[in-house]
Amino acid sequence: MRQTNCCGTGSKVGTDEGYELVRIEKAKNNCRLCDDYAERQKAKPVAVMCCEGACLRGEIARKAANILCHTLAPEKTARICLGGAFTKDTGQRDLVRKATRLIALEGCFINCSSRMMNGVIDGLEPEVILVDQLYDFDRKLFGVEEMSAEEIQSHAGTVPRRLPLDTASVKNHPSKYQVS
Numbered sequence: 001m002r003q004t005n006c007c008g009t010g011s012k013v014g015t016d017e018g019y020e021l022v023r024i025e026k027a028k029n030n031c032r033l034c035d036d037y038a039e040r041q042k043a044k045p046v047a048v049m050c051c052e053g054a055c056l057r058g059e060i061a062r063k064a065a066n067i068l069c070h071t072l073a074p075e076k077t078a079r080i081c082l083g084g085a086f087t088k089d090t091g092q093r094d095l096v097r098k099a100t101r102l103i104a105l106e107g108c109f110i111n112c113s114s115r116m117m118n119g120v121i122d123g124l125e126p127e128v129i130l131v132d133q134l135y136d137f138d139r140k141l142f143g144v145e146e147m148s149a150e151e152i153q154s155h156a157g158t159v160p161r162r163l164p165l166d167t168a169s170v171k172n173h174p175s176k177y178q179v180s
């Protein structure tokens with residue numbers, strides 16, 4: 001199978017057999033702060049999960065998710081801890097499982113957050129958004145260190161306005177979709 005990597009260059013990968021089986025050690029510890037956070041988010045209709053990766057694309061997606069959930073629409077959106085939701089079946093995973101609307105902000109077309117959570121919750125159908133298609137940049141860049149912090153923040157700030165959402169704070173950028 002031929003694939004293009006996220007930086008735009010072609011590469012050969014192995015055959016696609018559909019799935020990888022992963023064995024995850026059950027969490028021995030629980031974070032009370034995380035559980036309390038999840039409890040407080042339960043009434044919110046929209047859950048937002050995101051690539052939490054270390055590259056430039058992941059960083060911009062992560063920052064965009066934070067801006068959306070903590071600044072633009074904090075009353076409607078719950079920011080999911082991807083690592084917590086994926087590795088333990090507690091409050092964070094429940095937020096994903098029970099959300100009225102589930103949005104996956106993917107840093108690139110690896111689609112890590114939606115694929116991870118699909119692996120632990122049957123039948124999950126998030127709205128997958130490829131964040132790196134929502135801003136213009138030199139697609140040969142990969143690392144966080146290859147772009148200034150100011151430019152990263154600027155791209156992250158533009159992403160929520162280009163999402164198919166209509167939050168109170170982005171109402172000047174009409175969209176056919178609503179966060180509801």
Ligand code: SF4
Pocket residue numbers: 006051052053054055056057058106107108109110111112
């Ligand atoms: S999944 Fe894609 S966007 Fe996320 S860190 Fe990895 S390469 Fe970057």
